[in-house]
Amino acid sequence: MNRSYDADLPLWARLFRLPEQPGLPIQVRLRAVITQAILDGRLPAGAALPSSRDLAQALSLSRNTVTAAYEQLVEEGFLEARPRRGVFVAANACAPRADVEAALEEDPFRSGRAGSGQRPPEWRRRVLRSQAERPTLAKPEDWHRYPYQFIYGTYDPELFPTDDFRECCLRSLGRVQLPNWTPDFEQVDVQELVAQIRQRLLPQRGVYALADEILVTIGSQHACYLLAEALFDRHTRVGFEEPGHPHARNSFSVRGPQMVNLPVDDEGLVVDGMPEVDYVFVTPSHQSPTTRTLSLERRQWLLRKAELHDFVVIEDDYEAENLYAGTPMPALKSLDTSGRVIYIGSLSKSLSPALRLGYIVAPRELIAELRVLRHAQVRHPSAFLQHAYALFLSLGHHGSHARRVNQIMQERLMRVSAALTQHLPDFRFTLPQGGASVWVEGPDWLDSGELADVARAHGVLIEAGRAFYDQPPYPCPSFRLRLSSISGAQIEDGIRALALAVGALAAARGVSRTGAPFMH
Incomplete structure (x- = not known):
């Protein structure tokens, strides 16, 4: 491939910026961004790619990594190698977008556009069993940005048996196991x-x-x-x-x-x-x-x-x-x-x-x-x-993992008990004999749904009690603290931040934390 691409190297670095996914090898991430650029139409059929040497230089990668990615994409039909000319996007890598757009314009029933002269379906009327308004446990999309996650459904690297589970997955991928x-x-x-x-x-x-x-x-x-x-x-x-x-x-x-x-x-x-x-x-x-x-x-x-x-x-x-x-x-x-x-x-x-x-x-x-x-x-x-x-x-990995989880959860329960007693002494709870959560009852004036909203501003995620009720009371002072996603070292700081949220909510309501009105 000629050297005329030297001036365009910053462009390739922007186009093929690798995502931050440490769990995926660099070569896999590179193949993914090239494939996505082709499917998005940013690299049309016949477009020339830089040489493996130039792209490696632009992305600060090993040339072998780029070469291996190119070879795999050629094998999969996204790219084609032309002797003494270089690597190009294959002719059939994706459908031409212009043809697709033209087909949609000619067929208004497929496009479903309001300007096509046809009315789209009224989906609110057609959906017969909507669950959209039912209360459920849901975490914000950016839940991972919150430092204190007392919620269910997140990954805890301290608990996941990475090596053991990887071993089992690799064994299942062995040739002798594939027929099974x-x-x-x-x-x-x-x-x-x-x-x-x-x-x-x-x-x-x-x-x-x-x-x-x-x-x-x-x-x-x-x-x-x-x-x-x-x-x-x-x-x-x-x-x-x-x-x-x-x-x-x-x-x-x-x-x-x-x-x-x-x-x-x-x-x-x-x-x-x-x-x-x-x-x-x-x-x-x-x-x-x-x-x-x-x-x-x-x-x-x-x-x-x-x-x-x-x-x-x-x-x-x-x-x-x-x-x-x-x-x-x-x-x-x-x-x-x-x-x-x-x-x-x-x-x-x-x-x-x-x-x-x-x-x-x-x-x-x-x-x-x-x-x-x-x-x-x-x-x-x-x-x-x-x-x-x-x-x-x-x-035997399941049994050993369960014993390890029990030991860690017992430690976290002790930590949350001590933190609640110190920072929220007017809140009631009973430590369970097992499980991975604590059900907490706040003062009667408190609504845990409102507390959950205020707690987010303090970096804390909790599970408001109303999600667990078919007919939730108001105010609903109960909430659940889940311990399967937060490390033991973060628990006390998390409860301290939650106590600050309780104080802020009490001040906004004009009551003390125990529910008594402020005296002026």
Whole structure:
């Protein structure tokens, strides 16, 4: 390639600026930016690229890195190499944008533009089951910029077993393992994972199931959605904890059942006085969000009532592995003798919620129906991820990771307890026996939704209590502090900043932190 590109080197440096993604090799990032420039039309078909030497100089990269990127893009059809002339964008790398625009102009039905003489669909009227207004747990898009993240759903590098999980992924990518997960699985699951769930996880909860009584899901929320699709309609009465798990409530609500709010207290779900229902959803291990554990007496009474009144219990064994004190309470499913309990478990929650892997244990007749329904929705969860996680379980990594998480979470609970006692002494909380969060009740004047807004200005993210209620009170003084995303070293500073937010909100309301009006 001639040297006429020397003057244009700053242009190439701007066009191919590599993104800050330390987890990706430089060559992969370079291929990505070149490909994106081609697909965006910034590099049209036939456009000449600088030589590998010139581009390496412009981007301060190794020439071998640029050469390898070019060779890969030639192989993939984005670039073409012309002997003694250089590297050019391939003729068929992407559709010409002018042709696409012309086609849209000629076909107003495809363009959907208001100026085409055709009215676009009224989507607000057409959407029949909108979830947009339902309360849910949501973090701001720029959540990573906040120093104190007392929220669920973020990555904690201190906890993630990077080396162990990478080993399992690499083993699954070995040539000898490819036949075990690359074929289309249709309706079945990876046998190795089902075996590990049966033999390693469920017995720890006192649950014993056959292979055809287990279905792998894309997380516990997907399990709730599958059950709602199969079992609920607008006539179905579903008992649900109040406050309760918002994601499960929203998944159930898609099918429009009659949601019946059931109170909770210090022993979990209140079983006495329960109205007539068809299903009851319960989080007995660590009630979401209050973290209370359903007592053995109530577990037995709930199952007895299910038989007497012919309803089914849906048990989400939420954070059952995270136990720091006391004796593990048996899962409801382990006490079930009549097949009235549907059990939901999560495989990925303690690692990273982004992995999305869970399972349902239920009578085989129901599992067979759910299997067909899952196939219609998503075919099946990632077979690669199932296989990798089966290895993660079989090599003992899951157990050692759970023990490590428990030790770290217990330390964080002690830290948050000390910080709350020191900086927010008028706030009430009870340390749970397990789990990864603390349910906090502020003074009666406080609304946690308003506090969450003010706390952001102090760098603190919390989970306002109203998201957990079907019918939230106002003011709603309760909120949840999640400990799976914030390091132990940041907890005290985070609670101190939260106390400053409480003070600012109290001043704006004209009250002291305890709720007494200011004296003038």
